[in-house]
Amino acid sequence: MEIKEIVQTLSGEKGTSCPFKLSKILKIGILYENIGTMMGYYSKDYRFKFIHINQNLSKREQRFVCAHELGxxxxxxxxxxxxxxxxxxxxxxxxxxxxxxxxxxxxxxxxLLLEHSEISLYNIATDLGIPAKLADLKQLKK
Ligand SMILES: [Zn+2]
Structure with a gap:
C-alpha cells in the first residue's frame, strides 16, 4: 500500500487526521522534553511506543513533528x-x-487542498508548520 493510502485509511477509520488524537487512539505516548536543538524522535521500549517532542517548539512545529514521528x-x-x-x-x-x-x-x-485551491501548496504548507521544502512530497490528484 502506498503511504497516501495508509494515511487515508487510518484517518478514515479513526475519524481524525489530527496527529495528537491519532497517537492517543493508537496508545502511543507523547512526551514533551527539553531536547536542545533536536525537534523530536520516536522510540519503542518493549511494547511501549513513544513520540518525543521538543517542548520549546511552536505549537505548529510540534504538530508537524508529531505527524512525522507518528509516521x-x-x-x-x-x-x-x-x-x-x-x-x-x-x-x-x-x-x-x-x-x-x-x-x-x-x-x-x-x-483541505481542494477547499483552498486558491492558495498555493507552499503557503498552505507553511501555514500548517510544514517546511516548504517538504510540500513537494504531497501527491496531488491528477
Ligand atoms: Zn524521522
Whole structure:
C-alpha cells in the first residue's frame, strides 16, 4: 500500500487526521522534553511506543513533528529513529523520507487542498508548520 493510502485509511477509520488524537487512539505516548536543538524522535521500549517532542517548539512545529514521528511509529514501528533535527528533516534516507511523506499527507489531505485551491501548496504548507521544502512530497490528484 502506498503511504497516501495508509494515511487515508487510518484517518478514515479513526475519524481524525489530527496527529495528537491519532497517537492517543493508537496508545502511543507523547512526551514533551527539553531536547536542545533536536525537534523530536520516536522510540519503542518493549511494547511501549513513544513520540518525543521538543517542548520549546511552536505549537505548529510540534504538530508537524508529531505527524512525522507518528509516521515512523506506523511505518517503521521497530526502528528507534534518530533524532529529528533540521539536518535529518531533509535527509534522503528512506525512513526519513517516508515519515515526511506520511506527515505531509496527514496534515495536507486532498480535501483541505481542494477547499483552498486558491492558495498555493507552499503557503498552505507553511501555514500548517510544514517546511516548504517538504510540500513537494504531497501527491496531488491528477
Ligand atoms: Zn524521522
Amino acid at each position: 515512523h511509529a506506523i511505518l517503521h514501528p521497530d526502528v528507534n529513529t534518530p533524532f529529528l533535527t533540521q539536518h535529518t528533516l531533509f535527509s534522503k534516507s528512506k525512513v526519513e523520507r517516508q515519515a515526511n511523506i506520511f506527515a505531509v499527507e496527514l496534515l495536507m489531505p486532498d480535501d
